Amino acid sequence: MKIFYRTRATATGGRSGHTGLDDGSLGFDLVSFQEQDKEGVNPEQLFAMGYAACFDSALSMTAQHMKLPVTASKTSAQVGIGMKADGSYNLEIELSVEVSGIDEAQAQQLIEATHQVCPYSNATRGNVDTRLEVTVV
Template identity: 40%
Template structure:
């Protein structure tokens, strides 16, 4: 089932030139990045790093919106280490995999999982990627 938008909240507009060895800029000027091939040592970032930052930021925001039975709040010092792996699939094409390691200091494992599982059901990145790529969720 395709999730459709009933009410727009925000639209990001970017222009990329040169592909993985080019540049990317946002229409508002807030983003202006050089792009480099992963592992090339080039001066720019790459799409996998951008996905890792975007997904982890969105996921952390989603955790703050999760309503748990015991009203658990996300600690101010919460963080997410995101790993996005680019690899070759069995059919010879490319594939992505994501691992999010969520650090929620001061919470029990049960509280952590309640927030993580709730965020995975709420986060737009999770909803878009789940069932399409491998996603591993872990707590620290």
């Protein structure tokens, strides 16, 4: 695989510690999802933000490739964490996409095609339950 970009982040203290980019440009205090009364973010929130941004960018690129006249898009990623029957933890994801400029059939084709090229989708495919929802506005 040809690498276009690489970054590195380091976490200390797990879900109650700190994480940040090694270049110092961004960092967050972490809290467990069970500690919502404390200030900070949790890994699922950070993952949701990254997935939403990546998918929305991939959608724009895919729309251009498919020659679809998308005039605007917005992607929301809802990430949940839970325990599987075997006692291990896993994520579940719901991607909600709003698009304008195309009809519903085109929008459905677009998000399915985008799901095939988005790096986050490719990284989670087969091991994370992911649902896609599209709305034309």
